[in-house]
Amino acid sequence: MSPNIYLQNGELVIILIKGEKHAMKKKKSYFLSLRWILLATYVAIGIVPLLLIASTILHSVQDYFIEERKKDLLSQANVISGQITSYDYMANKDNRDSLEETMLEMSQRHDFRVLVLDSSCLVMYDTGYSDVGKTVLIPEVIEALENKDIARVQEDGMVYAAVSIYGRNNTRVGVVLVSDDLTDISNTVSNIAKKGNLLLAGLAIIVIIMMVIMSQIFTEPIKKMIKVIQKMSEGHFEQRVQMQSQIHNEVVDLALACNQMADQLEKVESTRQQFVSNVSHELKTPLSSIKVLSESILLQEDVPKEMYVEFLHDINSEVDRMAAIINDLLTLVKLDQKEIPLNFRETELGDVVEGIIKRLLPLAQVKDIQVNYVKEKDVTAMVDEMKLTLAVANLVDNAIKYTPKNGKVEVNLDGDHQNAFISVSDTGIGIPDDEVGRIFERFYRVDKTRDRETGGTGLGLSITHSTIMMHNGSIKVHSKEEEGTTILVRIPIRQNS
Ligand code: ADP
Secondary structure, three states: OOOEEEEEOOEEEEEOOOOHHHHHHHHOOHHHOHHHHHHHHHHHHHOHHHHHHHHHHHHHHHHHHHHHHHHHHHHHHHHHHHHHHHHOOOOOHHHHHHHHHHHHHHHHHHOOEEEEEEOOOEEEEEOOOOOOOOEOOOHHHHHHHHOOOEEEEOOOOEEEEEEEEEOOOOOEEEEEEEEEEOHHHHHHHHHHHHHHHHHHHHHHHHHHHHHHHHHHHHHHHHHHHHHHHHHHHOOOOOOOOOOOOOOOOHHHHHHHHHHHHHHHHHHHHHHHHHHHHHHHHHHHHHHHHHHHHHHHHHHOOOOOHHHHHHHHHHHHHHHHHHHHHHHHHHHHHHHHHOOOOOOOEEEEHHHHHHHHHHHHHHHHHHOOOEEEEEEOOOOEEEEOHHHHHHHHHHHHHHHHHOOOOOOEEEEEEEEOOOEEEEEEEEOOOOOOHHHHHHOOOOOOOOOHHHHHHHOOOOOHHHHHHHHHHHOOOEEEEEEEOOOEEEEEEEEEOOOOO
16 A cells, blocks of 8 residues: 655645555455356366266167167068068958958057058058048158158157058059057156256266365465465564365465465564664664763863863764764665676686785784785686675685784685685684574674674675675685684686676
8 A cells, every 4th residue: 555645835644545455355256256267167067068968868869769669660561561462462352351460469569550551542451440441641651652661750759660562563552551659768768867867966966066175175275375465465474374285286385385485574574673673783882882972071071181082082983883884784785786786897806806915914914914815826707896805805804803913814716617716714713613604694793792892893794695696606614713714705707697
């Protein structure tokens, strides 16, 4: 939420834009939530094809039964037609009864109706009796007389099989028409459909329950993550997504990544708070000294001139100390913000190291410290000369600062075809094992009281570390208390930009 600030006649008016969060919430449609989309997708993929397959199978079964019935009726009609021909039923009236009995018996056994028609489509015999003497002009009969035997389902739901009857001289003399309704097939198919529907409903219920559970499994961690992220955006960095699921998938990975991000944010936040409190503390100490010193002069009467000078001298060195802290802080902030991009140039590192030693030699001479410089070979590397000089100078400065009188400091320059190596060793006080890992932290000092004497700010090694990291290099420390310290810096000779 960003406040809009207006100045009206010198008055500060701050208008907070509220309700962005609510606006966000309003837009969210329940049925467009990931959970419902997943559910709808599962239903579309899982149930719709199931219904389509079931209906296709049902139609195929029905078609199969009908085709079988057509074939059956045709073959029965053929049998009857053959018998009519052999009995000479159409011409010989005396010989009809026994065949009619056979036809009646067949029709009752198979539950179909048989009609015998002559060539003018007049019904000569009907197992249903009712149509004898009538003319039947249905397309199947006409086709059978003219062309070929046929079986067909009519719109009234009846199957008609018509087979022509041949006379003695091989001419078509009539038609046998066998008809049957399809109620039994419809009943069978609807029975199958009922059972299938029950099965489908059961399956659908199981599928839907599984889908609800699955979508729950997938969306639950996401919902938790949203809550956690919302809480974090309000500044509660201690929030974590609780994962009970044993299943490992991308959503779980996302939740774990979210937790890692929260860890990192919490760390950054605590470092930031620590840093701010360190800065305040570091600046407060010299400020308090200045206050005490200045007050003691102000409150005393007839202060001798020597005391003035001494106190002002102390005040001056406290001011120097504050200036040093602020300078180092500014350098660090700039490095952090990458405000000034590194100005990489081919640089002869031997010259850089030599320059640093020359500049710091007077400090070493004050303490009778012997400084050796060993250049194993000429090393040229792509570096930002100014920043690298500052980084290495911090190391040499520390080596001199933390080495007692008459000690030794050695700076070594070496390189291979990929890297340059600069090491700074001293015979100084060393660093305790459990503190070696912390010396690159901002404001970290091993012995705070002694450091005030040496004038250290606790920021030098942080600056060195950031600079070496920006050069894509590395920095290692070997140290033994009371024996000395060696810091080894590696910098790639070429930088891939
Ligand atoms: P400072 O400005 O206090 O020197 P640095 O960041 O440069 O801060 O160093 C952090 C701390 O690491 C120092 O206060 C000191 O205790 C320790 N240290 C650094 N270099 C050495 C060294 N060569 N020998 C012993 N201790 C060292």
